[in-house]
Amino acid sequence: MQKYTATIVLFAFIALLVVLAQFSILDRYYVSVLMFMGVNVILASSLNLVNGYMGEFSCGHGGFMCVGAYVSSLCTVLMFSKNQILGAPLLPPQFAFIGFPLALMAGSAAAAIAGLVVAVPSFKTRGDYLAIITLAANYIVISAINNMEIIGGPRGFMGMSATERAMQDMLNIPWVLIFVLLGTVFTVWILRRFVSSTLGKGVPAICQDEIAAEIMSVDTNRMKLIAFMLSSGLAGLAGGLYAQVLGYVNPQSFDIMRSTEVMVMVYLGGMGSLSGAALAAILFTVLMEALRFLDVWKWVVIPLLLILLMQFRPEGLMGNKELSDLFPKLRKYYSFK
């Protein structure tokens, strides 16, 4: 029974958040902060697989998020709202419950395939050179979308809120919040299962000594493929959710600035620590909101904090430890197996 305590507490907490949002005890602002928190947790923990566990320096995570955001919004818009591409919606609004998760999946799949742009060069390239490739991948995505007039080009793309309305017409509860929270749990769950398996431990083996990994029978190319595609696929999921939260996407919101933000979260939390990345994402979101009164000066204060962090705690808040390493007693209450 104790084994399931954490799971029960987690889902009770999600239910509590949903109830609070439903009866407007949490106002819309807090609910949106909560949703951005979820999106950031997905982004940070997925990037952590590459930057933390595999020790590569991917700085184009925003690009994959962008692919996911556009593909899944395109799917939902085509399915459930009037648009200039197909005109009338393809499906009646009752299908929104199935259509929306499917659109999210399509977005993740597209982002995972886009991840190949980085995964395949990574077979032969490492370190700084691979970092440049990830940067290029980010630019390719942004520039391509900027030049596609049919999906709005630099003006962006909207119409996703019709899906949310369709779902709310059926049952009036905060659907997007529910999907974001479930997406977050799914991400952490799947990553946790991956990195704790012998298969997944091939990833840090590559980080610590790639030659030894290859010689000791780890198929390094396959592991790199899995790591990059899983990471970018989950970034795509984050993108799809982000687009639905805002109801609007434009390419500029996924540029190098976004990738940097995600990287800051990973380094803040500690490389190779899943709980570190998740906590850092939450902390970062709170910090961004708390410092809102500083306006543009926020971007002076936050990098300054980063410099201080690198000076005094370069391994990040958690180092490469997990919560359960720091508080072994927690282990009694959950097993993520």
Place this chain on the structure above:
Amino acid sequence: MSLLEINGLTRRFGGLIAVNDFNIELGEHELVALIGPNGAGKTTVFNLISGFYQPSEGYIRLKGKDTKGLRPHQVTALGVARTFQGIRLWGEMHVLDNIRIAQHYRLGYSLLDCFLRTKNYTLREKAIDDIAWELLEAMDLKDCAYELPRNLPYGVQRRVEIARAMSVKPSLLLLDEPAAGLNSADVEGLIKLVRWIYDNYPVTIWMIEHQMKVVMSLCSRIKVVDFGTTIADGSPEEIQKNHTVIKAYLGDDTI
């Protein structure tokens, strides 16, 4: 059919001929040494066998299968494990994980199994775990299962590296200077360990070693190379008397 058959193996790096027309045939269950002065091309031979370099000429056959074009992890899957001259353990993972990961080629479950934690996954992980603990027990490493390799004494790290290689369940074990950097007590331990592995596993051990004490007390056959070419091949007694070998190590006595 011999376990390992190398014929006419040559490897050039630009103008340098690191290995020149190297031949050897190893059967099942042998203990062989490869010696020679520094830079003679010994490690290059090992790197060629483990698939790290491709031969310029000649072939390497493992159990009759030509290893040309195979990547190192595929060669390992055929039953070749090795250790390195400088220890190359994964320093940030505990000893147990080091030994688990080396069983990657026979994980026996897919990525989907791993996500869904299917029955197959649980069974296979259990088997991998059992093999790892069995090895740790046999090699007297049980106490440091949860230690990070970098916190262990050098001699113990060596033993962990050999244990990691053994978890591949190799039929050919390549040891690249296993006694390098060990103190004399550790060298005694190493000799015992290699002897014990040889007596308890159906494995052919081929080692590169500079310490003659190790070579002479363990190996029944020694191959000597210099400048990429084989200069002698025979039993320890023959090698000790061989003039070419003495010349290669100590230089010519005529001025």
